[in-house]
Amino acid sequence: MSHDLAKIRKTLKAHKADVLAARESSAGERAPQELDQTRVGRLSRMDALQAQAMSEALDQRRGVELRRIDAALERIDGGEYGFCMTCGDPIELKRLELDPATAQCAGCAA
Numbered sequence: 001m002s003h004d005l006a007k008i009r010k011t012l013k014a015h016k017a018d019v020l021a022a023r024e025s026s027a028g029e030r031a032p033q034e035l036d037q038t039r040v041g042r043l044s045r046m047d048a049l050q051a052q053a054m055s056e057a058l059d060q061r062r063g064v065e066l067r068r069i070d071a072a073l074e075r076i077d078g079g080e081y082g083f084c085m086t087c088g089d090p091i092e093l094k095r096l097e098l099d100p101a102t103a104q105c106a107g108c109a110a
């Protein structure tokens with residue numbers, strides 16, 4: 001394997017910082033919605049609830065992404081980076097370039 005691990009580590013950490021920043025900036029949106037009952041009708045109340053649900057789903061995806069990034073960083077430290085966690089074969093280089101946190105080869109991910 002000829003991965004530039006220092007560069008990959010840097011990419012992963014930058015990505016992690018982005019996800020953390022995005023999560024930080026949207027934290028306020030997940031606070032319970034204070035609704036003005038005199039002004040807000042049933043439909044906009046539903047809109048608000050839907051927006052809140054979407055925001056929570058987005059936050060969950062960010063949590064998953066953070067775990068993937070941390071796991072990839074651990075694999076770099078453990079010397080396992082670039083190998084499929086399922087079959088142990090080297091992961092395709094193009095696949096890693098596309099998603100440096102990927103833990104499976106194309107065959108196993110399909």
Ligand SMILES: [Zn+2]
Pocket residue numbers: 084085086087088089104105106107108109
């Ligand atoms: Zn595999």
